[in-house]
Amino acid sequence: MEMEKKMMIRKDNPYSNKLGTMLRETSLKLDTLASGYILPDEKRCVQCGICSFNCPINVDVRSHAMRGMAIHESKCLTCGECVRRCPRGVLRFVIHD
Amino acid sequence: MTNYVIIGSGAAGIAAAGSIRREDSRNKIQVITDDPFGYYSRPGLAYLLTGEVPQEQLFPFNQEYYRELNIQLVKGCVRFILPDQHQLVTSNGSYIQYDRLLLSTGASANMSRVPGVELEGVVKLDNLEDAVHILKNARKARTAVVIGGGITALELAEGLAAIGIQVHYFLRGERYWSSVLDEIESKIVENRLIQDGIKIHYHTELDEILGKKGKVTGVRASQQQKQVQVDCQMVAFAIGIKPRMDLAIKAGINTQRGVIVDEGLHTSQADIFAAGDVAQVYDRMSGEHVLDSLWRPAIEQGWIAGLNMTGGNYAYEKKYPFNVTRLGGLITTIIGRVGKEVLEENKPDGDADVAGIMRGDSEVWRKQSLGIVAQTFQESNRLRLYITPTYITGAIIMGDQTLSRPLQILIREQVDISPIRKLLLSPQYSLMETLLKFWEDYTKKNA
Numbered sequence: 243m244e245m246e247k248k249m250m251i252r253k254d255n256p257y258s259n260k261l262g263t264m265l266r267e268t269s270l271k272l273d274t275l276a277s278g279y280i281l282p283d284e285k286r287c288v289q290c291g292i293c294s295f296n297c298p299i300n301v302d303v304r305s306h307a308m309r310g311m312a313i314h315e316s317k318c319l320t321c322g323e324c325v326r327r328c329p330r331g332v333l334r335f336v337i338h339d
Numbered sequence: 340m341t342n343y344v345i346i347g348s349g350a351a352g353i354a355a356a357g358s359i360r361r362e363d364s365r366n367k368i369q370v371i372t373d374d375p376f377g378y379y380s381r382p383g384l385a386y387l388l389t390g391e392v393p394q395e396q397l398f399p400f401n402q403e404y405y406r407e408l409n410i411q412l413v414k415g416c417v418r419f420i421l422p423d424q425h426q427l428v429t430s431n432g433s434y435i436q437y438d439r440l441l442l443s444t445g446a447s448a449n450m451s452r453v454p455g456v457e458l459e460g461v462v463k464l465d466n467l468e469d470a471v472h473i474l475k476n477a478r479k480a481r482t483a484v485v486i487g488g489g490i491t492a493l494e495l496a497e498g499l500a501a502i503g504i505q506v507h508y509f510l511r512g513e514r515y516w517s518s519v520l521d522e523i524e525s526k527i528v529e530n531r532l533i534q535d536g537i538k539i540h541y542h543t544e545l546d547e548i549l550g551k552k553g554k555v556t557g558v559r560a561s562q563q564q565k566q567v568q569v570d571c572q573m574v575a576f577a578i579g580i581k582p583r584m585d586l587a588i589k590a591g592i593n594t595q596r597g598v599i600v601d602e603g604l605h606t607s608q609a610d611i612f613a614a615g616d617v618a619q620v621y622d623r624m625s626g627e628h629v630l631d632s633l634w635r636p637a638i639e640q641g642w643i644a645g646l647n648m649t650g651g652n653y654a655y656e657k658k659y660p661f662n663v664t665r666l667g668g669l670i671t672t673i674i675g676r677v678g679k680e681v682l683e684e685n686k687p688d689g690d691a692d693v694a695g696i697m698r699g700d701s702e703v704w705r706k707q708s709l710g711i712v713a714q715t716f717q718e719s720n721r722l723r724l725y726i727t728p729t730y731i732t733g734a735i736i737m738g739d740q741t742l743s744r745p746l747q748i749l750i751r752e753q754v755d756i757s758p759i760r761k762l763l764l765s766p767q768y769s770l771m772e773t774l775l776k777f778w779e780d781y782t783k784k785n786a
């Protein structure tokens with residue numbers, strides 16, 4: 243008799259495979275407003291793009307948000323515009339001590 | 340050689356294409372879609388209406404992404420599935436061969452049957468084409484009538500009001516979204532709509548849409564015994580949705596309220612999978628098959644279905660349904676079981692404006708749970724919890740979202756809250772403070 247194979251659970255992010263080319267990284271050091279980073283909760287993200295649209299320096303915030311990837315201050319002004327505008331509370335500003 | 344075919348370019352379909360490609364770099368993946376715009380953020384359509392985001396911003400992926408995925412996008416409508424031959428028939432009469440097929444056809448808006456629905460100016464909000472159509476029509480409209488309950492109706496009302504149109508919002512019942520919100524929450528939302536200039540008509544049943552030369556000129560409705568008439572140039576419906584399962588039914592696949600799938604997202608037919616709004620998925624917690632109309636679960640189901648189409652053996656673990664939405668400008672998080680009635684098939688759930696499932700809705704929310712506690716603070720912030728003797732099983736967090744992340748975790752991880760249960764149940768203590776303190780201790784302990 244054939245044994246039923248036990249089903250497995252997988253918890254990886256659906257979009258992480260294409261990360262390399264999706265995100266335009268910058269090595270620029272910006273004058274940040276505060277020391278910290280943006281931490282997204284990808285489970286809340288509906289990919290509407292309001293965050294990217296409102297970023298004054300055109301960081302593709304959505305690409306990070308839908309993958310649950312933090313945006314560090316080296317490429318972010320930390321102005322908080324995306325955090326404020328997101329209609330789903332996806333983004334959180336974490337301040338360094 | 341394995342030929343993968345996906346019907347639908349929505350959240351589930353595109354996620355499935357991604358996971359198939361991750362496991363199988365060689366074989367052909369075809370995505371057939373009848374949406375001329377392909378893949379975009381459907382929840383984002385609400386913000387296209389309010390003007391918060393431009394149309395071109397709704398597309399999360401650029402051409403490069405699709406090139407790398409190496410999928411073939413085929414525009415067309417699938418008419419039949421022939422499971423024995425492993426073939427599809429499209430509307431232009433061509434045949435497409437598949438080895439593994441995914442049904443990710445989503446759901447479509449129910450249309451009203453009142454006289455006049457065929458008039459120009461009657462709209463719904465299913466897809467980007469609809470949103471573009473609404474925006475175009477809105478330029479000519481001064482007044483609009485919105486019909487229906489739930490999130491999409493509200494998004495239509497708010498979107499049209501944001502454009503500067505006078506909106507009349509008709510509710511059959513006595514308050515907004517009574518199947519999920521309680522009286523106070525409905526009131527909070529309604530007050531904010533009124534502040535935005537939206538006129539709410541309660542106990543109002545649409546009888547007829549009036550027109551002239553093929554265009555909407557007004558509506559006639561009954562308000563209990565009274566007859567009312569409102570002049571308008573647009574009528575927007577959001578009265579629930581229906582899974583697009585006609586293909587499955589014609590192919591003899593097992594369906595109920597949606598296409599029935601097991602935990603591996605297999606349908607009753609070999610080599611055919613289903614995911615997203617069209618699928619009625621197994622919920623371990625209740626042992627039943629339930630419908631969701633939620634963005635994130637559609638992605639997660641598509642992802643798992645894709646893995647299994649390549650020969651994987653993964654289970655889709657249905658978790659507590661969770662949605663974040665914006666109601667009357669207030670961010671609102673709904674987690675787990677928050678409803679007042681046990682859902683049974685075809686049993687009216689007490690909300691006259693909601694027939695079956697709505698967008699951004701889950702049947703699980705309407706399942707009952709024990710003890711309810713709720714508190715309102717600073718006028719429009721509200722917290723409502725459902726608790727059993729040991730767990731929190733559901734929550735609504737409206738306005739201030741400080742507790743939404745902690746509650747997400749306390750509910751998901753089934754954290755034992757019995758030490759604070761008494762405090763939670765005593766009205767003289769602040770729910771917010773009790774939970775924040777508990778959360779602080781919990782995170783310290785688990786750090």
Ligand SMILES: Cc1cc2nc3c(=O)[nH]c(=O)nc-3n(C[C@H](O)[C@H](O)[C@H](O)COP(=O)(O)OP(=O)(O)OC[C@H]3O[C@@H](n4cnc5c(N)ncnc54)[C@H](O)[C@@H]3O)c2cc1C
Binds near residue numbers: 288371416444466699
């Ligand atoms: C205005 C609006 C607001 C929403 N807001 C939220 C929200 O805030 N939160 C949330 O969680 N969810 C929300 N939703 C619901 C969410 O968008 C859906 O749950 C999700 O899109 C389901 O994904 P899917 O892939 O199953 O279906 P869909 O995204 O609907 O995609 C179905 C695809 O199948 C195609 N198709 C169907 N039949 C055929 C056929 N016979 N031949 C070819 N192609 C076919 C369609 O063209 C489409 O591309 C909202 C939906 C709308 C419309």
